[in-house]
Amino acid sequence: MRIAASIMAFNLKNTTLSVSAGRPGQFPDNSLPQIAFSGRSNVGKSSLINTLLGLRGLARVSSTPGKTITINFYNVDNKLYFVDLPGYGYARRPAAEKLRWSRLVDSYFTNNPNIELLRLVVQLIDLNTGPSADDELMLDFLTRSKIPHIIAATKVDKLSKTKCAEALAALKEHPALTGALVIPFSSKTGEGKNALLTEILKAAQPQRK
Numbered sequence: 001m002r003i004a005a006s007i008m009a010f011n012l013k014n015t016t017l018s019v020s021a022g023r024p025g026q027f028p029d030n031s032l033p034q035i036a037f038s039g040r041s042n043v044g045k046s047s048l049i050n051t052l053l054g055l056r057g058l059a060r061v062s063s064t065p066g067k068t069i070t071i072n073f074y075n076v077d078n079k080l081y082f083v084d085l086p087g088y089g090y091a092r093r094p095a096a097e098k099l100r101w102s103r104l105v106d107s108y109f110t111n112n113p114n115i116e117l118l119r120l121v122v123q124l125i126d127l128n129t130g131p132s133a134d135d136e137l138m139l140d141f142l143t144r145s146k147i148p149h150i151i152a153a154t155k156v157d158k159l160s161k162t163k164c165a166e167a168l169a170a171l172k173e174h175p176a177l178t179g180a181l182v183i184p185f186s187s188k189t190g191e192g193k194n195a196l197l198t199e200i201l202k203a204a205q206p207q208r209k
Helices: 045-053 095-110 133-144 161-172 193-203
Strands: 015-021 034-038 071-076 080-084 118-126 149-154 182-184
Touching: 034 045, 045 071, 045 080, 045 118, 045 193, 071 095, 118 133, 118 193, 133 149, 149 161, 149 193, 161 182, 182 193
Parallel strands: 034 080, 034 118, 118 149, 149 182
Antiparallel strands: 015 071, 071 080
16 A cells, blocks of 8 residues: 555654643643544554554553553654543443543543644544444534544454444444544554554644634
């Protein structure tokens, strides 16, 4: 697959964890555009970020779903941030931690002095299970807030071609998606990597006034 010129303009491997924010006051204060990644715990978010960047172990894959309650800002080649939002929907998380998650993520969207720098949200959905109730709530919020977003349908390698095609068709027709672009993705095979990067880096380009 031919890689878009916009991808080549970024040195994706020149990426570092800039800030691991546990409260709004720690959000970075500069002019870099932001691409946020959202999804339930264990949907494959860390693996997706590592695959996109071509770096193993940068975004740590936790053995305990829902363990991390920080928003991680990865500086990509000093040109944009990949913003890793903490995963939601982990049933065993204590009520106090669920409240902390809610307040922190809500603050990113509603109490963020640089929210205008958020160019795109990549909403991850496990293609094996389809959207959860929490996924639907997040998608509803993004739609109502008019925040640009696309769908990364993860773990496509776990389905046969026939089952994958059926699941993708059903996902695209789901009312919560409201016509959002759906990109099948596998961190194992790399399927969808270039398509996803193209959309991400297109969104990160300087906006015309």
